Amino acid sequence: MEAAGTKLSRSDLVRTFWRFIFFNQMGWNYERMQSVGYCYAMLPILQKTHPDPEDFKEAFITNLNFFNTNPVVGFPLILGAHAALEEAGASLETTEGLKVGLMGPLAGVGDTLVWALYNSIVLSIGSVMALEGKILGPILALVLIFFPYLAVRYWQFFWAYNQGTGLISQLGSGAIMRVTELATIVGLIVVGGFAPSIVKMNTALEWSSDVEVRGEMTTQVVNVQQQLDAILPYMLPVIVVWLAYALLKRGWSPIRVIAVLLVVGFAGGALGILG
């Protein structure tokens, strides 16, 4: 019907970008998740590419469909690619296909890359400095959030728009897989090193026994923690992380795992076993 397409201006794109920035997850709900935020961001472009009122109404309704992905890595990419498709006069089936096809894989990459990995590194370093009383800690975290987050979202949106219809083949070429692998390796090394430094668990237990040494009675005290350290440093933190991991793997919810950790920690501390 409008296969000729409608040229979008730079200001149309900028407008959609800022709408995305300020409203992407507003109104998030269990039923359709980020749908209203997505529709709100896309609306100025839809109005331009669907001049016929009935046609526009249909696009408006369709773009309220279920949508959910990572808001930092993923959402802007899909939005940019969608803008390019709108410009080329693609059908609603095509644009919905793009959204549904990309939101799942990108949510996985984005959640791992941004939430699990980048945030954990930046925020744990910031927190360790904050606990030492250094105000630089939270400030560093704020700087490393504001600028990179804005830059990565801006870049994705315009990159995806400029790639246009060629984007899908680009993403299919294994680029996503390689970025994910890179993030996975960094993540595993960081978890291996950060977990024992941040999880604190020591035993206060001592074992004392009276022994006879060459006819004299003496009391020997064995510090259990020192013995454990001799076998494997940070043995108790490793065990407790493994326990939590095993419970999650068995399908326990995070809240239930917290309950177990609360009981173990509180009872251990109150009874003087841990300390």
Added chain:
Amino acid sequence: MLTALLLALWAYACIWDILGPVFFLGFRPLIAGFGAGIIVGDVQTGMLIGGTLELMALGVYTYGGATIPDYTVGAILGTFFGKAEGFEVGIALAIPAALLLTQVDILNRFLNFIFVHRADTYAEEGNVKGFERMMRIFSHMIWGFSRAIPVFLAVQFGESAVKSVSNFFENNAWFNNGISVTGGILPALGFAMLLKILPVEKYPAFLLLGFVMFAYLSVPLVGIALTAIATALVYQQLKYHGQEA
């Protein structure tokens, strides 16, 4: 009264940020506590409470909308009460507050369906202006108030209840020990959640490498992070050697 209002407003801002801008990641306890510390005029307590809760909540995110404890509100209330009654009391109140607010989060994510149903009506009418007004003015309110109101009430009326809690603390050292040991153990959850989303079975060696760097070589955290990036790059260079980037 002013403090209660400012802290409530800060709680609103912290939630508003993650609903869109992500300018300061206010929902993370380190940031929420730091901001609350500035508001109550005790940045040190804000950093201590926020930093401690942040380490407990590392890697704990709402992947796909799953519900987690509300450490944001925990950090704000913990900082406020921690300033008056000391760090231990602050942390001991922050954890139950975070767990209590979990229920509020579920309710609020459910109630937000109002917006999507209004949006359907606007779309069928082709009413762009109405939809835009709803988004600009109302779309963040259920989230925002569901955090701001509990913070306001707790700060304004919670003082006496908290006083008796802190008296109990002074007289019961064992309770203190329990809380402080718990604080050290809770970060295990975040690491477990990270391990669950990373393919541990596929690359166990990298996990071991990180552990050895810290446990035997005492490499600082930044050093471990940089070595991790270098290792990953070298691994991929060797693996994809000769292939197009």
